[in-house]
Amino acid sequence: MLKKSLLAAVAVAAMLGGVAAEAKTTLVYAARVITDPDKPSLGPSTVTVTDGRIMTIEPGRAAAPAGADVIDLGDKTLLPGLIDLHVHLTGDPGGDFRNEAVDPDEWGVIVGVKNAAITLRAGFTTVREAGSAQYTAFSLRRGTAEGLIEGPRIIAAGVPLSIIGGHGDVTGFREDVHAILDQGYTCTGAVECAEKVRKASRAGADVIKITATGGVLSQQGRGLGAHFSNDELVSIADTAHSLGLKVMAHAHGERGIEAAAAAGIDSIEHGTFADDAALKVMKAKGTYLVPTLMAFEGVRERLGKGIYTPTVEEKVRMTLGRVGQAVTRAKALGVPIAFGTDAGVFEHGRNAGEFALLVKAGLTPREALASATTTAARLLSMENEIGRIAPGMSADMIAVDGDPLGDVTTLEHVRWVMARGRIAD
Incomplete structure (x- = not known):
């Protein structure tokens, strides 16, 4: 009877958040990573996401912990949503x-x-x-x-x-x-x-x-x-x-x-x-x-x-x-x-057609990308939540072919999307 009561208590505690659910971890690998339009791009890197938050950005292909999902984006460029x-x-x-x-x-x-x-x-x-x-x-x-x-x-x-x-x-x-x-x-x-x-x-x-x-x-x-x-x-x-x-x-x-x-x-x-x-x-x-x-x-x-x-x-x-x-x-x-x-x-x-129009009006590709990431995040007063790939930020990331810092039209063809740690269908 005591054992059943303890089990019931544990079950209730889990439902109420008293027992932490197992964290969901995803590793995202890409050949090029733009963490911030104002900074140089990174080469092959792994971004680790746990429960919708970016945890680490490591060079190369990091080893996946047991139970983690792995997303291999191959030669694509990973950048902030x-x-x-x-x-x-x-x-x-x-x-x-x-x-x-x-x-x-x-x-x-x-x-x-x-x-x-x-x-x-x-x-x-x-x-x-x-x-x-x-x-x-x-x-x-x-x-x-x-x-x-x-x-x-x-x-x-x-x-x-x-x-x-x-x-x-x-x-x-x-x-x-x-x-x-x-x-x-x-x-x-x-x-x-x-x-x-x-x-x-x-x-x-x-x-x-x-x-x-x-x-x-x-x-x-x-x-x-x-x-x-x-x-x-x-x-x-x-x-x-x-x-x-x-x-x-x-x-x-x-x-x-x-x-x-x-x-x-x-x-x-x-x-x-x-x-x-x-x-x-x-x-x-x-x-x-x-x-x-x-x-x-x-x-x-x-x-x-x-x-x-x-x-x-x-x-x-x-x-x-x-x-x-x-x-x-x-x-x-x-x-x-x-x-x-x-x-x-x-x-x-x-x-994303806006990017080419901004460049035509005089912005550089880097400035155009910043306008939709770091600058936009500042206007929203959310610069510590979105707009960059950095530890602690919301896991909002996309992947494209090529390098948008050289050709902004690559942003018109997004190949992969993660928002708040959830991968879009």
């Missing part, structure tokens, strides 16, 4: 804007499950979800974190804050329809904007997304200039920072970019018309530029095909001649450039 700071997993390109009056929010989760898997297999082990319906991205975030669905680590914004009738608000419908579709995140005045930041935080946002200027793909037809007042921007930034949250600002027009950076917004998304005056403020304030050049590739491919309304097409034609110029000037002025694509405006899975 990539980070895309601007995606919309819950949407696909080319949809009619009126769908938001038809499709339930739950449909966004279904679409997001598909796109999360596609994004992971493309080598992106962490993404920042830059705007979705109230809880869709939060549901995806939990699903990938718990391993219930295949996908990257998700840093989620939820519903963006916007001005009434601006980019991010519901536009293009009758006023009575607007009232029904309103998600409750427009604000007017510093006090109300602070309230909406707190509301987003309470709902579960990891980051606050705002639309600081007009946008290209929305039905608001007032151009791409500044939307929020200076007092509203300062209120948003200060409130978010007091809650430990950063703010990402969709911004195209130069004066809207300058105002957002001056207010303390942490990153400018798109930054299409950023001039030297705006970029100098960004440099002084430590504001990151997330260029999303691939978004314009997606838009260009659909222009003139009846996909966009005349309102949208007019704004598209305003922007295409300036794409990439802000990146060139940002680099010259020392503004940090972090990787983001706006996937969802183009097909998910093509994210």
Whole structure:
């Protein structure tokens, strides 16, 4: 009887964590390892992973302990998992804007499950979800974190804050329809904007997304200039920072970019018309530029095909001649450039096409890779968790043929992915 009681106690303790489960160890061997884009590549090496964490990086082919799994990547290059700071997993390109009056929010989760898997297999082990319906991205975030669905680590914004009738608000419908579709995140005045930041935080946002200027793909037809007042921007930034949250600002027009950076917004998304005056403020304030050049590739491919309304097409034609110029000037002025694509405006899975566009705009292959690893991790304040292959870091790694520090297009064909120690199918 005593023996049975002891066995039962041990079983209960094991279920409650009182008895440690056997650690799962995996050894990953590759002919070349890029641990950090700012450091020289390593030759043949073995990376040991235990329970989702990188334990060691050893030269050559290390001996595997008993019970360990061994992954031999042959002559491939192993490097940190990539980070895309601007995606919309819950949407696909080319949809009619009126769908938001038809499709339930739950449909966004279904679409997001598909796109999360596609994004992971493309080598992106962490993404920042830059705007979705109230809880869709939060549901995806939990699903990938718990391993219930295949996908990257998700840093989620939820519903963006916007001005009434601006980019991010519901536009293009009758006023009575607007009232029904309103998600409750427009604000007017510093006090109300602070309230909406707190509301987003309470709902579960990891980051606050705002639309600081007009946008290209929305039905608001007032151009791409500044939307929020200076007092509203300062209120948003200060409130978010007091809650430990950063703010990402969709911004195209130069004066809207300058105002957002001056207010303390942490990153400018798109930054299409950023001039030297705006970029100098960004440099002084430590504001990151997330260029999303691939978004314009997606838009260009659909222009003139009846996909966009005349309102949208007019704004598209305003922007295409300036794409990439802000990146060139940002680099010259020392503004940090972090990787983001706006996937969802183009097909998910093509994210790595951004690398070649960044290089075309003036970044070196090493700088382009850093933008999607170490620089992106710093913007997320996760530099001790992701963005490098180092002991103690999350086991987020990918493998490609060739050397991406010589040819960034190799990153468009990822051959193997591990995220949080789990190997993607």
